[in-house]
Amino acid sequence: xxxxxxxxxxxxxxxxxxxxxxxxxxxxxxxxxxxxxxxxxxxxxxxxxxxxxxxxxxxxxxxxxxxxxxxxxxxxxxxxxxxxxxxxxxxxxxxxxxxxxxxxxxxxxxxxxxxxxxxxxxxxxxxxxxxxxxxxxxxxxxxxxxxxxxxxxxxxxxxxxxxxxxxxxxxxxxxxxxxxxxxxxxxxxxxxxxxxxxxxxxxxxxxxxxxxxxxxxxxxxxxxxxxxxxxxxxxxxxxxxxxxxxxxxxxxxxxxxxxxxxxxxxxxxxxxxxxxxxxxxxxxxxxxxxxxxxxxxxxxxxxxxxxxxxxxxxxxxxxxxxxxxxxxxxxxxxxxxxxxxxxxxxxxxxxxxxxxxxxxxxx
Numbered sequence: 001x002x003x004x005x006x007x008x009x010x011x012x013x014x015x016x017x018x019x020x021x022x023x024x025x026x027x028x029x030x031x032x033x034x035x036x037x038x039x040x041x042x043x044x045x046x047x048x049x050x051x052x053x054x055x056x057x058x059x060x061x062x063x064x065x066x067x068x069x070x071x072x073x074x075x076x077x078x079x080x081x082x083x084x085x086x087x088x089x090x091x092x093x094x095x096x097x098x099x100x101x102x103x104x105x106x107x108x109x110x111x112x113x114x115x116x117x118x119x120x121x122x123x124x125x126x127x128x129x130x131x132x133x134x135x136x137x138x139x140x141x142x143x144x145x146x147x148x149x150x151x152x153x154x155x156x157x158x159x160x161x162x163x164x165x166x167x168x169x170x171x172x173x174x175x176x177x178x179x180x181x182x183x184x185x186x187x188x189x190x191x192x193x194x195x196x197x198x199x200x201x202x203x204x205x206x207x208x209x210x211x212x213x214x215x216x217x218x219x220x221x222x223x224x225x226x227x228x229x230x231x232x233x234x235x236x237x238x239x240x241x242x243x244x245x246x247x248x249x250x251x252x253x254x255x256x257x258x259x260x261x262x263x264x265x266x267x268x269x270x271x272x273x274x275x276x277x278x279x280x281x282x283x284x285x286x287x288x289x290x291x292x293x294x295x296x297x298x299x300x301x302x303x304x305x306x307x308x309x310x311x312x313x314x315x316x317x318x319x320x321x322x323x324x325x326x327x328x329x330x331x332x333x334x335x336x337x338x339x340x341x342x343x344x345x346x347x348x349x350x351x352x353x354x355x356x357x358x359x360x361x362x363x
Contacts, residue, residue: 168193
């Protein structure tokens with residue numbers, strides 16, 4: 001049986017392939033040895049063309065369609081062709097393109113392993129424990145004083161621990177010394193109440209207990225060879241009262257504070273001048289050699305309405321190092337003295353602290 005080829009112009013779509021030619025009965029076959037007359041051959045060709053035209057294009061089934069790859073060379077077609085699926089029985093439903101997806105309920109999610117749950121529980125408990133511990137530690141540190149916390153304590157600068165200062169009561173109707181109603185700048189309060197109290201840890205002086213003292217006791221603050229001249233100055237100025245307090249600190253530093261009240265501001269100012277206090281320390285104190293102005297004292301330490309003259313003994317000094325200061329406060333003169341035995345200087349900071357606090361009481 002001979003096969004008929006499909007040419008591009010035959011009107012068959014790429015999806016369709018040509019069906020095989022209608023079989024020819026044996027009796028109609030032409031033997032090869034028989035000669036066919038030209039007229040008969042032409043008639044046979046016309047009959048075959050007529051039969052071909054009568055066959056509709058729709059007779060070609062999809063399974064018999066020829067893909068465009070049919071035009072590819074036979075070697076390439078063999079290499080790229082995929083195995084055809086098995087034919088389905090007649091009447092069987094077509095197979096789906098992909099297996100159906102089975103829906104899963106939201107509450108049917110896979111549960112985490114027990115090992116994961118236990119690990120989460122352990123870490124949660126550890127986090128809570130550390131949180132409670134951290135909160136307690138922070139609260140404990142916050143409730144402490146800064147000086148009690150290691151690493152945060154500020155190193156002391158040598159200041160002494162003085163008690164809270166309070167002013168003595170005034171007589172009824174008496175103004176403060178530098179108030180508008182007191183132009184004479186008179187201290188009406190008890191002079192003993194204006195003395196600075198001793199700091200914590202101090203050993204009180206047995207003679208200078210914070211009460212009244214005699215002129216002779218006051219003169220003991222000066223060198224013996226100068227006491228007579230100072231006594232004459234006091235006689236001329238006629239002070240009304242003299243009060244004093246003294247103490248000794250654990251490091252051996254001795255402090256003495258004298259308050260001398262005069263009848264007026266003029267007498268107090270004159271006493272400062274007569275002692276030659278100003279650019280120099282004036283009459284030398286006991287156990288002092290060369291005393292000069294203290295360069296560490298500045299105007300920022302001064303208090304309004306008061307005048308202070310601060311001095312420090314210069315090296316080489318004797319068996320003690322002495323710091324001293326005079327303050328003129330209205331009708332009252334203050335003398336503050338600190339000395340320390342040995343070759344070490346008297347600490348500057350506690351001396352300035354003592355002087356400032358005493359001036360605050362007088363102001």
